[in-house]
Amino acid sequence: MHIAIIGAGAATVGLLDALAVSEAEGAEVTVFEPGTNLWRGRPYGPDLDSVLVNAPPAIMSVRGSDSGHYAAWLGPERAAAHLDELLGQPLVPRARYGEYLAETAEAALARLRARGWRTRVVASRVTAVAGDGSRLRVGSADGREHPADQVVLCVGVGTPQDHYGLRGAPGFAGDPYPLAGTLGGVPGEADVAVIGSGLTAVDVVVSLAARGHAGRIALVSRSGMLPAVWQRPLGHQRRHLTVERVEALRRERGAVTLDDLAGQLRAELEAAGEDLAPFTRELLSAASEPPVERLRRQLAAVGDPAIARRALQEAAHIVGPLAWRLLPEPDRERLRRHTRLATGVASPMVPVNAAALLRLFESGQLSVVAGVRKIEAARGGFRVRGDGGDLDVDVAVNAVNAPPHAVPGAAEPLVTALLAEGRAALHPTGGLVPADPRLHVLGDLAGGGSFITSSIPGLAAQAGRLAGALTG
Ligand SMILES: Cc1cc2nc3c(=O)[nH]c(=O)nc-3n(C[C@H](O)[C@H](O)[C@H](O)COP(=O)(O)OP(=O)(O)OC[C@H]3O[C@@H](n4cnc5c(N)ncnc54)[C@H](O)[C@@H]3O)c2cc1C
Structure with missing residues (x-):
């Protein structure tokens, strides 16, 4: 089997690592990447030291099956050198995290080769995926075609939108x-x-x-x-607002509503001796509270022992992608009305x-x-x-980020070709849905996902599931 992976950012690193830790023997993998920041994608290339990762090590592991993988790579000395005193956790420059991604990818490729896989990196942009009944052909911008049995798009998100039409203006x-x-x-x-x-x-x-x-x-x-402002991790284990509970609700009722999710959060908080109502009021006050006062208040609450915001933040990334797809459209619309607030809680500073x-x-x-x-x-x-x-x-x-599901400029010709050939379709709420079972989308371009940008643990979990499906 020959797997072609388009793009070499964090999603691809997660996929290669998951393939490497699987038991699958002797296949072939080709990665296509035109950029100079191989394995680092858009966020984790060389930059200023003030550009930091946005999360503590436990949720920056690119190995879905091991949340300690990144912390182990970082090691105690580097962790101590980058300690955020308030958070009580190391936060490295994003360029340094890029080194972790690059080393993880190279180690994964070496491990695959040791098991008899052939691996290749092609420094070219993919512009088309064509093919007949038996095999696909990946066309790259250098005019070559590469055979493949399975193709995975890991092309990331787009660059910021020019809302005010200022492109080209000096300054x-x-x-x-x-x-x-x-x-x-x-x-x-x-x-x-x-x-x-x-x-x-x-x-x-x-x-x-x-x-x-x-x-x-x-x-x-x-x-x-x-x-919002990150709170110091407490190691709280969610027992109600979990993937397992959401799957059980789906099995019992065939659907999951926003009220069901609120019920799970209420149960989570009650088990910790906290109430949902004041937490909800606090969340919604974001629309009226002056931002500097809110920032000051949240900075003072970094060590607050209440679990509510931590539980909701974590669940947004872990439970959110599954729950979103099960929600009825009116409930999704209710959530979309709070996009800014939800994004700020899910991905705090x-x-x-x-x-x-x-x-x-x-x-x-x-x-x-x-x-x-x-x-x-x-x-x-x-x-x-x-x-x-x-x-x-x-x-x-x-500094206005493209919405998730936006097609990155470098992937536009490819997406246009896939749509023209009927190999994929656009989801009504954005993103790409494969129509060919040999085609897969990993990351923010995947159709029908929520408005919250994929985080590293979300990508790593998806990558693990996809590696399992690819290797059977
Ligand atoms: C600025 C920024 C900071 C972030 N910080 C964090 C953080 O601290 N913690 C966290 O959990 N999440 C963070 N995220 C979210 C998430 O981790 C990143 O978005 C993640 O790196 C996405 O990885 P990706 O592989 O999906 O996409 P990308 O990293 O964007 O990689 C996609 C790759 O595909 C290539 N590509 C595109 N089109 C083609 C084509 N046609 N052919 C071949 N290659 C192509 C691109 O050149 C690129 O290298 C951040 C996101 C951004 C934008």
Whole structure:
């Protein structure tokens, strides 16, 4: 059997590792990747040291069957050198995490070869998958065709969207990463608008501060809502809001509703002596509480022993992908109305970044501008037009991430070809659904998934299941 994997980011590393730890003998695998950051994908290439991973080691393991795999790679010395005092956990620069991905991938390929597999990496972009009844042919941009029996798309997510049509305007950075390059072009005294207020925006602000930026910085967005702040892990084991309970509910009733999930969360909290109602009120207050006050309050609650937010955050990544597909459409729509809040709870900012932001807010250098309606290039800079008036800045850095399911630019010709040949279809809510049983999609492009971007444990779990299916 010949497996072709398109893209070489974290999802592919998880898949190769899962294939390597399986017992499958003597097949062939070819990985296609045109980029220079082999195995690191978009997030984990070389960049500034201020660009950190967003999660503690237990949930950065790319091996789905071993949550300690990354912590073991990191080792006690490196862990101590990167300790986030507030979180009580090591948080390394994302480029360093990229080394873990690269070493894991190379080790997996070596292990496969030792078991008789043939492995190959082709440094080219895939533009088509064609084929007849027996075999598929993977076409690459260098004009060659490669035979395959199974094809896995691991092409990641798209680059930030240009909501305000600023591409080409002097002083506009359309894609912030790597920040080492983008921020190198920002004059130290410039007033900067960071477009967005999610984790990418936090990366930009923290990295500007780390470079000693002296100009004013504004986080400009429609909601003005910041991500929540990570709480110190307590090792709490969920017993109710779990994959097993959701699967049992599906078996019993054929469907799972949002009320069912709320019931599981209520049971989880009651077992820990906590109430759902005040937690829900606290969550929903994100829409009205001033963002700096909320940040200060959440930073003070990093060590709070209540499990509610930790349980919901973890479940969003572990239970969420399964539950989302079982929910009736009106329940999904209810959740979509809270996309910003849900994303901020599922993927919070790390405390060291929250503390940096709070210092900048308190010094007056950083502000949040909500209710933004328009940003336009004006007089050598930019004018941000919002509900509260206008703001003029010199530089605008785009930090609005593409929604999950967006087709990355490098994969557009491939997706167009798959759709044209009827080998895949677009899901009505976004993403790609294979119509050919030999085709698979791993990661955010997979059709019908939730609006929460895949995290490493989510990708690793999917990769493990797919490796099992591929090797029978
Ligand atoms: C900035 C950022 C930071 C993140 N930080 C964290 C974090 O700290 N913790 C966490 O759990 N999650 C994080 N995530 C979420 C998740 O871990 C990453 O999105 C993850 O790396 C996704 O991996 P991937 O392999 O699906 O996609 P990618 O990493 O994007 O890799 C896809 C690869 O496919 C290649 N490709 C695309 N089209 C083609 C083609 N046609 N032919 C061949 N190759 C192609 C691309 O060049 C790319 O290398 C982050 C996401 C982003 C965007």
